[in-house]
Amino acid sequence: MSAAATTPQRRQRLLWPALLTILGVGVLCTLGSWQLQRMSEKRVFIERLAAQAAGTPAPMPASADWPKLDLAALDLTRVSVQGSFVDGPVAGVQTTIAAGAPGTRQLSGFGRWIFQGFRLTDGGVVLVNRGFVPEGRLGEIKPASGPATVTGFLRAPETRNSFTPDDLPASRTFYTRDPPGIAAALGLQAAPFYLEAERQGDGLTPPAGVDAKELIGRIPDNHFSYALTWFGLAATLIGVFGAFALQARRGNGGSGS
Incomplete structure (x- = not known):
């Protein structure tokens, strides 16, 4: 089987993993962005409290x-x-x-x-x-x-x-x-x-x-570390998909004749 013949099969095999990866990365990045927004709101709140305490x-x-x-x-x-x-x-x-x-x-x-x-x-x-x-x-x-x-x-x-x-x-x-x-x-x-x-x-x-x-x-402010966790998981998911796609490509490249 030629390499050209296997290309559509390889693309089809990667389609669902690619879609799931895109979906997962989108969800994880949304969670990370939400944590950054919460961090901004929390720090405004803390600054308000500090100003109140001094006034x-x-x-x-x-x-x-x-x-x-x-x-x-x-x-x-x-x-x-x-x-x-x-x-x-x-x-x-x-x-x-x-x-x-x-x-x-x-x-x-x-x-x-x-x-x-x-x-x-x-x-x-x-x-x-x-x-x-x-x-x-x-x-x-x-x-x-x-x-x-x-x-x-x-x-x-x-x-x-x-x-x-x-x-x-x-x-x-x-x-x-x-x-x-x-x-x-x-x-x-x-x-x-x-x-x-x-x-x-x-x-x-x-x-x-x-x-x-x-x-x-005593007011918890862990949002930045949570954001890094979500963004880190998104990067890991991209890396896992990249490794999977590379392995699939190498496997197809070695089987053709």
Whole structure:
């Protein structure tokens, strides 16, 4: 069989692998481009948070407007509020805080975020995450009381996943920062968001609120490495097809007479 006769057969044999390769490369490159877009959006978000943390706190939205708020757009808005802590128990959200870099003054390990109701001057109630307490020091924490000014970040509810344990409202123990659920366990009607208190003091006295730099550091920004992975897989797929096509060509070249 001549080489000319085998050319249509070789092309037909390469057609489906070529189409699948084109499709696969297109999908992988789309995923890589999407990760680059997400990286750009995430960095704009981080820059906004850093600017907010350095600037004057925004006013708290009026409680009458809470049902109409876009919680996603509200997330991480820095505010300063005045009012009084609600007398009563606190709730704990179990968490683990990774140790900071050398020289960082922060509490870490297994513990809980401490939540308590805070009544604003307009009568509305918002839950305040007063900060992190290591599990072994929970006995030191008492409910806050009396008038106070709290500066911090408004946060949207934390979402659950299939691995999140069931909350234990009877013991006021939670596994997600869920304002409606926590408020119900505390016997309160509160905002659909919560206020994460800004750190005061040395960061080693519980409950330790969040430091803006620490908060920014906890925001994942792995999109560039994900993009490189997708683009790398696309390049690998092209290489595999190229090797396959070259092998097919060499095989046909050696069989003709």
